[in-house]
Amino acid sequence: MKRNDDKINIEQKTKMSRKGIRIEALSKRYGTGETAVDALKDVNMEVAAGEVVGLIGPSGSGKSTLLKSLGAVIEPSTGRMTIGDKIIYDNGWKIKDIRALRRDSIGFVFQAPYLIPFLDVTDNVALLPMLAGHSNADSRRQALAILEALDVGHRAKAMPSQLSGGEQQRVAIARALINHPPVVLADEPTAPLDSERALAVMRILAQMARQYETAIIVVTHDEKIIPTFKRLYHIRDGATYEEVGEGNGL
Amino acid sequence: MISLAGRDILRSWNKFVFTGIGLGLLIGVTLSMAGVYRGMVDDAQALLLNSGADLWVVQKDTLGPYAESSSIYDDVYRDLLAMPGVGQAANVTYLTMQVRRGQEDVRAMVVGILPDGPGEPKYLLAGRQITRSHYEAVADIASGFKIGDRIHIRRNDFTVVGLTRRMVSSGGDPMVFIPLKDAQEAQFLKDNDAIINQRQRTAANPSLNRPGVPGLLDAVLASQDHNPFVNAVLVQMKPGFVADEVAEPIRRWQHLQVYTRAQMEEILVAKLIATSARQIGMFLVILALVSAAIVAFIIYTLTLGKIREIAVLKLIGTRNRTIAAMIMQQAIALGLIGFVVGKIVATCLVPIFPKYVLLIPQDSIRGFIAVIVICILASLLAIHAALKVDPAEAIGA
Numbered sequence: 001m002k003r004n005d006d007k008i009n010i011e012q013k014t015k016m017s018r019k020g021i022r023i024e025a026l027s028k029r030y031g032t033g034e035t036a037v038d039a040l041k042d043v044n045m046e047v048a049a050g051e052v053v054g055l056i057g058p059s060g061s062g063k064s065t066l067l068k069s070l071g072a073v074i075e076p077s078t079g080r081m082t083i084g085d086k087i088i089y090d091n092g093w094k095i096k097d098i099r100a101l102r103r104d105s106i107g108f109v110f111q112a113p114y115l116i117p118f119l120d121v122t123d124n125v126a127l128l129p130m131l132a133g134h135s136n137a138d139s140r141r142q143a144l145a146i147l148e149a150l151d152v153g154h155r156a157k158a159m160p161s162q163l164s165g166g167e168q169q170r171v172a173i174a175r176a177l178i179n180h181p182p183v184v185l186a187d188e189p190t191a192p193l194d195s196e197r198a199l200a201v202m203r204i205l206a207q208m209a210r211q212y213e214t215a216i217i218v219v220t221h222d223e224k225i226i227p228t229f230k231r232l233y234h235i236r237d238g239a240t241y242e243e244v245g246e247g248n249g250l
Numbered sequence: 251m252i253s254l255a256g257r258d259i260l261r262s263w264n265k266f267v268f269t270g271i272g273l274g275l276l277i278g279v280t281l282s283m284a285g286v287y288r289g290m291v292d293d294a295q296a297l298l299l300n301s302g303a304d305l306w307v308v309q310k311d312t313l314g315p316y317a318e319s320s321s322i323y324d325d326v327y328r329d330l331l332a333m334p335g336v337g338q339a340a341n342v343t344y345l346t347m348q349v350r351r352g353q354e355d356v357r358a359m360v361v362g363i364l365p366d367g368p369g370e371p372k373y374l375l376a377g378r379q380i381t382r383s384h385y386e387a388v389a390d391i392a393s394g395f396k397i398g399d400r401i402h403i404r405r406n407d408f409t410v411v412g413l414t415r416r417m418v419s420s421g422g423d424p425m426v427f428i429p430l431k432d433a434q435e436a437q438f439l440k441d442n443d444a445i446i447n448q449r450q451r452t453a454a455n456p457s458l459n460r461p462g463v464p465g466l467l468d469a470v471l472a473s474q475d476h477n478p479f480v481n482a483v484l485v486q487m488k489p490g491f492v493a494d495e496v497a498e499p500i501r502r503w504q505h506l507q508v509y510t511r512a513q514m515e516e517i518l519v520a521k522l523i524a525t526s527a528r529q530i531g532m533f534l535v536i537l538a539l540v541s542a543a544i545v546a547f548i549i550y551t552l553t554l555g556k557i558r559e560i561a562v563l564k565l566i567g568t569r570n571r572t573i574a575a576m577i578m579q580q581a582i583a584l585g586l587i588g589f590v591v592g593k594i595v596a597t598c599l600v601p602i603f604p605k606y607v608l609l610i611p612q613d614s615i616r617g618f619i620a621v622i623v624i625c626i627l628a629s630l631l632a633i634h635a636a637l638k639v640d641p642a643e644a645i646g647a
Contacts (some may be wrong), residue, residue, distance in 0.1 A: 064645065073565065073642045102641075103567020114562045114644060116254075118261035123252055130251050131567055159261075175566070187645055 019084050020215030021070065021183045022046040026079030026089075028065050028238075039065040040076065041238040047215040049182065052206050054226060055219045057235035063219055066235060070217065071106055071185050072098050084182045103131055107176030107184035107214070109205075111191045113168035115160035115175075121147065122156045125174045132179060146174045149211075150204060166197045170204065177208055184209075186218045195224045202228050254563075254572070255579035258556075269548050270584055273541060274591020280537040281596035281609065281617055287530045288608035294420045294518035298511055302368045303484035305497055306509045307339075314507075315344050315482040316420050316514075317522045322506060324434070324480045333500055335491035340367030341480040343433040346423055349393075350402035356393050358426045359419035360403060362433020368484035371427060377412035383429050388412035390424035401426060404436045420518050422605035430480070438477040448474060538624060541588075546628035549581045553632035557639055565641035574633045578626060585625035589618055 028040040039062045047053050057063050068074040070081070072088070081089040083105050088095050095101050102108075115124045125143035130136060147153045150170045155163055163171065169189060176184050186205065190198035202218075202225050209216045220226065232243045259266050297316065306315065307322070307330060314320025327339040343362035348355040363369040365380050371388055377397045380386045387408040389395040392415070401408045408428055417425040428436070440448065452470055453459050459467045485508075487496050497508040509517065553560070560573060593614060600607045 068642050068645060071565070071645065073640075073645060099564075099567045099569065101567075102565060108565055108644070110562075110644065114558060116559050116562065118254075118258040119252070123257070127252070127568075128566055131569075131572070136252060 019082075019182075020046070020048040020051065021217075022082045023070070024080045026066075026069060026081060027077050028062075028069055028074070029077045039238050040069065043079070043235075043238070043240045045233055045240060047183075047217055049213040049215055050210050051231070052202075052209050052216040052218060052229065054229035054232040055217055055235060055240075056221065056226065056232060061235045062238040063235055065238075066240075067185055067187060067217075067219055070183070071108065072101050103128060104179055105181050105183060107179070107181040109169075109172050109176045109184060109186040109189045111188035113160070113165075113172035115168060115171055117160055119160075120156070121152065121158050121160070121163070121171050124160065124171060125178050128175060128179050142178060143174070146178050147171070150174050150208075165192055166200065169193065169197075169201055173201070173204060173208065177212055177214065180212055180214070182213075182215060184214050184216045186216060188220055188222065189218065190220065190222050190225050198222060198224045199228070251572070253579070254576040255583065258576070259580060259583055262552075265552070266580075266584060266587065269544075270587025271591050273544055273584060273588030275595055276537060276541050276544070277588050277592025277617070277621060278595025278599065280534060280541070281592055281613065282599050282603070282607060283530050283533050283537070284613045284617065285596065285600065285607040285609045286603070286605070287527055288610055288613065289603075289606040290420075290422070290523045290526060291519055292608045293418050293422050293606055294523065295515065296416050296418065297420055298514055298518070300372055300417050301342075301484055302370070302372060302486065304487045304493055304511060305485040305500070306514055307483040307485060307500060307504075308481070308507045308509070310505055310507050312507060313517050313521065315342070317517050320481050320507075321479045322481075322483065324478050326504065326506070327483045329504060330483055330485060330500065333496070333503075335487050335496035336485055337488040338368055338486040339483050340364045340369055341430055341482075342369040342484050343430065343437050343481045344419075345433070345437045346419060346421070347403075347436075349426060351394060351399065356395075357423050358389075358393050359421075359423045360433060360436060361425050361427045362430040362437070362480070363427050364430050368486050371412070371414040371417050371425075373414065375413045375415055377410070379412055380427060380429055381411075384432055385409060386411045386429065388414055388427040390417045390426070391415045392418065393424035393426060395426075403428065403432075404439070405441075406432060406436070408432070416606075418606065420522050434477050434480065437481075438479065445475075538620065541621070542624045542628045545581055545584055545588075545625050546631050548584065549577060549629050550632040550635065552580065553577055553636050557636075558644065560636050560639045561641050561643040564639060565644040570637055573636050577633050577636055578629045581625040581629035581632070582622060585621045589621045592617075592621075 023043060023045045026040055026043045027038065030037045030039055043066060055063060069076045075093065076089060078091050080087065088101060119127065122140055122143050125147060126139035129139035129142055144153060144156055147156055150173060152167050152170045155167055160168060190201050193201060205216050208214065233240050234243060308314035308320035309322050312318045312320045324341050327341055330336050330339040341364060344359060346359045349358050349360065361369065370379060375391060380388055385406060385408050387401050387410050389410050391413050395401065395410045397410055397413060399410045401410060419425065449471055452474065453467060458470045487493065493510040497510060500506060500508045563573060596609060600609060
C-alpha cells in the first residue's frame with residue numbers, strides 16, 4: 001500500500017509543468033591562440049519535457065563535448081543553456097552549486113551501467129535522494145517504487161554483480177530518474193545489448209519520459225535504435241542540425 | 251545517509267581483515283617495544299623500591315652501585331649510624347655473574363645482604379629469609395631456582411631457602427641473595443692458584459719480607475686474604491627526616507657520595523637505560539612510519555581501484571566531503587582492525603619475552619590515538635587522488 005502511495009507521489013510530483021532543456025548558440029573552445037580547437041560551434045538544441053531525441057554523429061564530431069556541456073561536467077565557452085525555466089548558463093554559470101544541479105536536475109545513463117558495486121540495487125538508486133537530503137527510509141521507499149515501475153523490484157536486494165546486463169541497465173535508468181530530473185542524458189545506453197533488449201530499454205526510456213515529463217537525450221551509434229526516434233540531432237564538426245526521424249517515439 | 255565506507259568494507263571484508271591483521275602484527279610489535287621500555291623503567295624502579303633504602307652511600311665521584319662500580323670500607327656503616335636522621339644502615343654488594351643451576355648457567359645479580367637489614371627481599375613467595383651467616387640463598391623466581399636447589403657461586407654451593415619475585419637488576423637479570431660475607435668473598439676472593447702466586451710474589455718482595463722484622467710477612471699476607479670492601483651502604487632514615495638533609499652531612503663529613511631515591515631513579519632511568527630508550531624510540535618511529543606507509547599504500551590502492559565508481563559518485567552529485575569521508579573512514583577502520591589485532595598480539599607476546607615487558611593502559615591509549623592519526627594522515631594521499639578524479643571519466647572520452 002505504501003509503495004502505491006509513493007508511486008502516486010512520484011507521479012504527482014512529476015506532473016508539474018516542465019519545459020525540458022534548451023541550448024542556444026552554445027560553443028566550446030579548447031586551448032587558446034593558434035592551438036585553439038572549437039569543439040562546439042553555436043549549437044542550438046531544444047528537447048521538450050516528455051520527449052526522447054537522438055544525438056548522433058561520427059567520432060570526433062563533438063558529441064562527448066556536447067554531452068559533457070549538457071551534463072554540466074565541463075563549462076561551455078559561450079552560449080546559453082536553460083533547464084526548465086531556469087537559465088543555468090549564460091556565457092558563464094548562473095548557478096553556484098553545479099554538483100547539486102547535476103544531482104537534482106540531470107540524470108545520467110551510461111553505456112555501461114556503472115552501478116556502485118558495493119551497494120545493493122535499492123541503495124544504488126536510493127543514494128541520489130539520500131545525497132539530496134532525504135531520509136534513508138524515504139529514499140528507499142522512492143527507490144523501490146521506481147524499481148517496481150521499471151520491473152526490477154524483485155531484484156531490490158541483489159548486488160549489481162548478480163544482475164543481468166538488461167537488469168543492470170534498468171537499475172541505472174531508475175537511478176537516473178529517481179530525483180525526477182527535467183533532463184536525462186543517456187550515453188550509448190543500448191550499445192552492449194542485443195536488438196530485443198535494446199528496444200526494450202528504448203521503450204522504457206520513452207515511457208519514463210512521458211510518465212515523468214523528462215526530456216531525454218540519447219547519444220547513440222546504435223543502428224538498431226536510430227529508427228525509433230521521432231527527432232534526431234546530427235552533430236558534425238561541432239555544429240548540429242536537426243532531422244525528423246522515421247520513428248514513432250515508441 | 252548510508253555509510254559508503256561501511257558497505258565497501260562489507261563487500262571486500264577479506265581484503266580489509268587480512269590487511270588489518272598484517273598491520274596489527276606491526277602494531278603488536280610496536281606496542282611490545284613500548285612495553286619493553288616500560289619494563290626496563292619498571293625494573294629500575296622495582297630495584298630501588300625493593301631495596302628498601304632511602305639513601306645509597308657509595309664511593310665518592312661514582313654513580314654506583316648500579317650504574318658504576320663502587321667500593322667502600324665495610325665499617326663505614328657504623329659511622330653512618332651515628333649521623334643524624336639515619337635509622338638503619340647495612341652493607342650490600344652487587345655482582346652480576348653466571349651462576350650454575352645444575353648443568354646450565356643462569357645470568358643473575360648476586361646480592362650480598364645482612365639478615366633483617368635494608369636490601370633484604372621484602373616479601374617471599376615460598377620458603378624463608380636467610381637466617382644463617384653462610385651458604386643460604388633466596389632467589390628470584392625468574393632465575394628458575396626452586397626451594398632446596400643448590401646454586402654454585404665461585405667456590406661455594408648455596409641452598410635456596412626462599413623464593414621471591416620482581417627482584418631484578420636494572421638490566422632485568424634475576425637476583426640471588428646470599429649472606430654478605432659470602433658475597434664479599436665471591437666478589438673479591440681469588441682462586442687458589444692466584445692466592446699462591448700472590449703469596450710467592452709478596453714473599454719475594456724484600457721490603458715486605460725483611461729478615462730483621464719477624465711477623466711482617468705474615469701480617470701482610472693476612473691483610474691480603476681479608477676483604478674489607480662492600481659496594482654500597484643502604485640507609486633507612488628515621489621518620490620525619492628529609493632525605494637531602496640527611497645526605498648532606500654524610501657527603502660533607504664522610505667524604506662519600508650519597509644518592510637519594512629520586513637521584514638514584516634519575517641515574518637508572520635517565521643515564522643507565524637512556525641509550526636503550528633512544529634505541530626503542532627509534533624503533534617506534536620507524537615502525538610508525540612503516541605502518542603509515544602500509545596504510546597509505548593500501549588505502550591508495552583501494553581508492554585507485556574505485557576510480558570509476560568515484561567518478562560516477564561525483565557525476566551524480568556526491569559532495570567531495572562525502573567521498574573524502576568514505577576514504578578516511580576506511581583508513582580508520584583499517585587502523586581499528588590493526589589496533590585490536592595488535593593489542594591481542596602484544597598481550598600474547600608478553601610472556602614470551604625473556605625480560606619483563608609492561609603494557610600499560612596509557613601506552614595503549616597513546617598507541618590508539620597514534621594509529622588513528624597515522625591512518626587519517628595516510629588517507630590524505632588517497633583522498634587527494636579521489637578528489638582529482640574528473641566526473642567526466644564516468645561519461646567516457
